[in-house]
Amino acid sequence: MSNPNRILPYSRQLIEEDDIAAVVDVLKSDYLTQGPVVGRFENALAEYCGAKYAVAFSNGTAALHAAYFAAGIGAGDEIITSPNTFAATANAALYLGAKPVFADIEPDTGNINPAQIEHKINAKTKAIVPIHYGGHPVDIDAISDIARQHSLLVIEDACHAIGAQYKGQKIGAHSDMSVFSFHPVKPITTGEGGAVTTNNPDYYAKLRLFCSHGITKDPALLEKKNAGAWFYEMQILGYNFRITDIQCALGCTQLAKIDRFIEDKKKIVAKYQQAFADDPRIAIPFEKSFARSSWHLVAARLQGALTAKRREIFDALRAAGLWVQVHYIPVYWHPYYRKLGFAPGLCPEAENLYAAEISLPVFPGMTEDETQYVIQTIKDVLARYE
Ligand SMILES: *Cc1c(COP(=O)(O)O)cnc(C)c1O
Numbered sequence: 001m002s003n004p005n006r007i008l009p010y011s012r013q014l015i016e017e018d019d020i021a022a023v024v025d026v027l028k029s030d031y032l033t034q035g036p037v038v039g040r041f042e043n044a045l046a047e048y049c050g051a052k053y054a055v056a057f058s059n060g061t062a063a064l065h066a067a068y069f070a071a072g073i074g075a076g077d078e079i080i081t082s083p084n085t086f087a088a089t090a091n092a093a094l095y096l097g098a099k100p101v102f103a104d105i106e107p108d109t110g111n112i113n114p115a116q117i118e119h120k121i122n123a124k125t126k127a128i129v130p131i132h133y134g135g136h137p138v139d140i141d142a143i144s145d146i147a148r149q150h151s152l153l154v155i156e157d158a159c160h161a162i163g164a165q166y167k168g169q170k171i172g173a174h175s176d177m178s179v180f181s182f183h184p185v186k187p188i189t190t191g192e193g194g195a196v197t198t199n200n201p202d203y204y205a206k207l208r209l210f211c212s213h214g215i216t217k218d219p220a221l222l223e224k225k226n227a228g229a230w231f232y233e234m235q236i237l238g239y240n241f242r243i244t245d246i247q248c249a250l251g252c253t254q255l256a257k258i259d260r261f262i263e264d265k266k267k268i269v270a271k272y273q274q275a276f277a278d279d280p281r282i283a284i285p286f287e288k289s290f291a292r293s294s295w296h297l298v299a300a301r302l303q304g305a306l307t308a309k310r311r312e313i314f315d316a317l318r319a320a321g322l323w324v325q326v327h328y329i330p331v332y333w334h335p336y337y338r339k340l341g342f343a344p345g346l347c348p349e350a351e352n353l354y355a356a357e358i359s360l361p362v363f364p365g366m367t368e369d370e371t372q373y374v375i376q377t378i379k380d381v382l383a384r385y386e
Helices: 017-027 036-049 060-070 088-095 114-120 140-149 201-211 245-255 258-275 304-319 335-339 348-356 368-383
Strands: 053-057 078-081 099-102 125-129 153-157 177-181 194-198 298-302 357-360
Touching: 017 245, 036 053, 036 194, 036 245, 053 060, 053 201, 060 088, 060 153, 060 177, 060 194, 060 201, 078 088, 088 099, 114 140, 125 140, 140 153, 194 201, 258 298, 258 368, 298 304, 298 348, 304 348, 304 357, 304 368, 348 357
Parallel strands: 078 099, 078 125, 125 153, 153 177
Antiparallel strands: 053 194, 177 194, 298 357
């Protein structure tokens, strides 16, 4: 089978003519930023997720930072999260002087293990931050029960999971807040971008302020009334984490097709599942009965002794034009976290997953020929180890 004429990454964006036209329209308009399209995107996002409010940010990391701030997380507090995530989930706690505490994962989904969360709760714990790894929802009810028993908040890192469903309902309205990223590898893109959804008006007000220097000119919120049409107040120490109208135009057109994107990816995944169903060397992920994944990642796992060959197999797949990746290096393995006192061995299941995992290509617009090329390439590479 011949190499397709493009590199096949583990994920990528699909930009179509209507996306381009929407961006060009904003470029020709009066407002490139702080205009009407930001609100339009926020409303569309809230509606899509079934949440009361959405605030869009310059990226998912800024959105996490804002969500933790709005939750009142600060110096001396702890959040419990998964080590099987991008570093930003934990970093955002450090920005606020709080401490990330890592609870181990379930080996099947790669999601945080509710039983492990319980062991990590203490008087400093403020919030549980589960990650819907690869777009497969965590068992939200199980985590909410633990949070309720211990009066903790739940902030979902849903950066993989826009469009995913838990028990038939879209991710984004189950917990205190849900955080999204629209980086080009994520299910939909705004270039760089992120958002927080919530049903809580107090969190919403804090998110808004935090996003733009802590400044408001909303007459209802001003402490000093009737001070003039120019007047505004800085009420908290916020940041400039604003997204632009240019990005939000892309967000609107992308959001309108997310369900199609996920359907396209689901078909590709079904082919992988079928092709390797009886292959004891590699496991392709499946959805649990309560879950509909957004299929951000196809987190395949090498099995048994083949795990020791992961690097060779990875290199062979890359050499054949598959831009596979490994998700994730346990966050606490990074040198920065080691200096904070974390050490390997903390979360054995996350370390096992890291040793065995390879994220296979899956993205909207991936063709049938490309899918078959991926399958054949994996079969050819694995055949070396029979
Ligand atoms: C991408 C990602 C982030 C950060 O989002 P950015 O938009 O890149 O800042 C945070 N958490 C997870 C799980 C992610 O995948």
